[in-house]
Amino acid sequence: MYSRHAPVQVADEGTWATGPEEIVMPDFNSLYSQNALNMKKSIIRELLKLTNKPGLISFAGGLPAPETFPVEDLRVAADAVFTKNPEVGLQYGTTEGDPALKAELVKIEASDGVKVGPDNILVTSASQQALDILPKVFLDPGDWIIAGHPTYLGTIQAIQSYQGKILGVPFAAEEDGFDLGEMERRYAAHRAAGMSIKYIYVIPDFQNPTGICWSLEKRQALLRFAYRENLLIIEDSPYREIRFVGKHIPSIYQLDQEMENRGIVVGLKTFSKILIPGARMGWIIAHPELIAKFVVAKQAMDLCTNVFTQRWIAEFLATGKLRSVIENTRANYRAKRMFMLEQLQKHMPTHPDIHWTKPEGGLFLWLSLPKSINTDEMFTKAIAKNVAYVVGSAFYFDDVEHNSMRLNFSFSSKADIEEGIKRLAEVVRGELAAHPQE
């Protein structure tokens, strides 16, 4: 239903008059694309609106802790853009990205064991833009990708906006990556049914939403599968540097370079979780032929990423202080993660079907409840008790499961984590009583 959104200006009189009374109804619906008709507002977004409530403790967002932002160092770096060639920093730039920034990114990759040059890099307006470029370049309507079941919501939205489909693969009970046997079976069945499958999307380091980290063996096995089936692997690594416990595992990009070096891995990186998200600054690493395709796609999307910010971040990186920001962030989140695990242990009811992941890094953990409890329905009860989470159902493309939730531990204070988990445990206890398992 349409209603006038603004009074009409009567230009000659220079005053505002109310428009005529009859209601005009533009038929926008007849103009929308299939994409637009399919678009659903993010469930997270809609639920988050409910969390703007005084006194509510939210584990729902994915915000980094602002106390980790190196404000003064960033301030000095930003100012340098105005004193060193501002006519470059304020002007249009190339689609590929600022050369000074790319030079710093090459060094960051080298420090992670990945050998790339500037031609392997495309600067993006953070990782979500990369997630939008990929289906534009690889998916025709009805094409498939392989991804976790569950997987990152922003990926589901991007794939849906190109009318792509997701073949979901469950995680192994060992929590060391996909159930690869199940992946092979589902893949074979889809191929046999004539489906066109283009790439495998994984977040091997502390997946969003589960927090699961892939083992070395599973990374290698996934790579061999991709070699055999001529599939690309999209390795999304926003949290890779935020490891609390366990030992460093090479990225799949590095493993490809060490194994057959086929250049079939596309790495997605961002400063959102290791520096600041407000700069919207990320990068793709890939084979130069793929980078060239991504450049053409990106050109029609935004011409180039914010030039000022590219040079600002390059100035900051040149100080060498990123490492200490990451160390600081890691210590901060490690303490909060340990504390949230302790509080869950202390307050959650003991039940064979209540368990949660113990992430070795990242920002999130995944809490599973008995099948008899629906976390979508439980959400309003949690809000009533002043605690919020993200419903697990938001992270499934299909075969949606409803008995889980994502909890963020990076943003809240320890005091809020303690109180929030107490409240959540109380809500779960109420649900257990109300919905005894059959």
Next chain:
Amino acid sequence: MYSRHAPVQVADEGTWATGPEEIVMPDFNSLYSQNALNMKKSIIRELLKLTNKPGLISFAGGLPAPETFPVEDLRVAADAVFTKNPEVGLQYGTTEGDPALKAELVKIEASDGVKVGPDNILVTSASQQALDILPKVFLDPGDWIIAGHPTYLGTIQAIQSYQGKILGVPFAAEEDGFDLGEMERRYAAHRAAGMSIKYIYVIPDFQNPTGICWSLEKRQALLRFAYRENLLIIEDSPYREIRFVGKHIPSIYQLDQEMENRGIVVGLKTFSKILIPGARMGWIIAHPELIAKFVVAKQAMDLCTNVFTQRWIAEFLATGKLRSVIENTRANYRAKRMFMLEQLQKHMPTHPDIHWTKPEGGLFLWLSLPKSINTDEMFTKAIAKNVAYVVGSAFYFDDVEHNSMRLNFSFSSKADIEEGIKRLAEVVRGELAAHPQE
């Protein structure tokens, strides 16, 4: 043909070794979408590579004059983001846009006679992102839009990347907008053939590439046509404020508010040409129902526009100094435009089929040559004479014309304009001699 792009790191030894010798060829082509296979590198981009030549005078780019950038005021505004709530300016923001920036945009619109509220506005990563959102929301593969013949290259690229098509409409001989009779005929023929046509894309103020400005009467007539046919009008206005001569004409957005107020006009705005392009900052004004759809589309594209930059630009706008930047820019380009017209008059050969537009504003003019001259072929000769332009053919979706060029007058100095036009006239004279008209 694939060749290894990087040596393999042998992680255990910490040294770099060269990979095995056999060449592996990933079959990327089998993975690309129809979109990606259709993507052509921008002709402008490819040609611009040739213009990185010492001594060459280029009228090819679309760069604003850097001397118009208010560097010191922008510096102070950026610093304020670090002193006022940096934890907000460096954090994630909403997809809709920063409230402080939107409040300033409401005022900018009001000063142009357009009455909108925050719900009518979506902040975008400059106008190219808006041009990418539109086909995502409105076009299914094979759907059509109406646009100028010629029209802005970035629009052609965005439409093509969604497999959309463009019904081109020539401009009237009066250079006051489309040939509306011709538009009606072509539209009727396409509709009769069952084509689905979704919106009309126009740049009414100093069009890119022609510099043409639409008259009030044609703006009103276009609106009546859109009302009758249930089409949206996309009004792209990057240059609207840069008027040199002639009187102010209301935007089509304003005219809709004054006529039937149906909310069918979508306005695209950007700071790229009136402040700085390096901030990649623009906005869409539209009916709130459309804004809500655009928000969902944008969410899957980049979550939100650079938050730091939104607050930075809001700080600058709050100083009230944008108006003097625009005045300064207008005076600068007015002088250069007058000078380029003088130089063309002075140096170009007199010929019944050599003429150029006399834009009342903007950054570009359009030079037409006799049909016997192909400006694509002439381009390398111009480069040899150290002068560059954009081939007119780049601005056509189909029925490509090859006897024109776009000349930019905002970036070059007067001395370069004089020398460059002399060189260009010499090249044209050579072509006239080599290709006498049949």
